[in-house]
Amino acid sequence: xxxxxxxxxxxxxxxxxxxxxxxxxxxxxxxxxxxxxxxxxxxxxxxxxxxxxxxxxxxxxxxxxxxxxxxxxxxxxxxxxxxxxxxxxxxxxxxxxxxxxxxxxxxxxx
DNA sequence: GACATGACGATTT
DNA sequence: GAAATCGCCATGT
Numbered sequence: 001x002x003x004x005x006x007x008x009x010x011x012x013x014x015x016x017x018x019x020x021x022x023x024x025x026x027x028x029x030x031x032x033x034x035x036x037x038x039x040x041x042x043x044x045x046x047x048x049x050x051x052x053x054x055x056x057x058x059x060x061x062x063x064x065x066x067x068x069x070x071x072x073x074x075x076x077x078x079x080x081x082x083x084x085x086x087x088x089x090x091x092x093x094x095x096x097x098x099x100x101x102x103x104x105x106x107x108x109x110x
Numbered sequence: 111g112a113c114a115t116g117a118c119g120a121t122t123t
Numbered sequence: 124g125a126a127a128t129c130g131c132c133a134t135g136t
Contacts, residue, residue, distance in 0.1 A: 026118055030131090038131040039118035046117060062118060069117035
């Protein structure tokens with residue numbers, strides 16, 4: 001598997017562009033990358049991204065703002081505490097004010 | 111190559 | 124409005 005040849009690479013590029021204190025979703029990233037990817041594949045790519053120190057995978061949640069991937073980090077508390085350290089409020093595994101914090105690459109990265 | 115699975119999402123019941 | 128269903132497509136068995 002070559003990272004520069006599969007779509008994982010493109011997912012990483014977009015995730016790295018998510019501004020500090022903002023969050024994005026699997027579906028938004030998939031839509032930005034194109035029809036070739038689906039929200040599921042973005043999640044799969046982010047799974048590998050957890051091992052990448054330069055990839056803020058904790059800023060990617062599902063469309064409801066739920067921390068669906070917290071259980072995939074080194075520790076279950078890593079994702080939530082990391083978000084909180086950026087000023088993002090999390091309650092019951094859900095990001096508060098998600099609509100305001102949501103960063104859509106198809107719009108803001110235009 | 112068929113079958114099952116998954117950090118999702120939209121639609122239908 | 125909650126639950127079930129379908130579409131999505133890469134990965135593993």
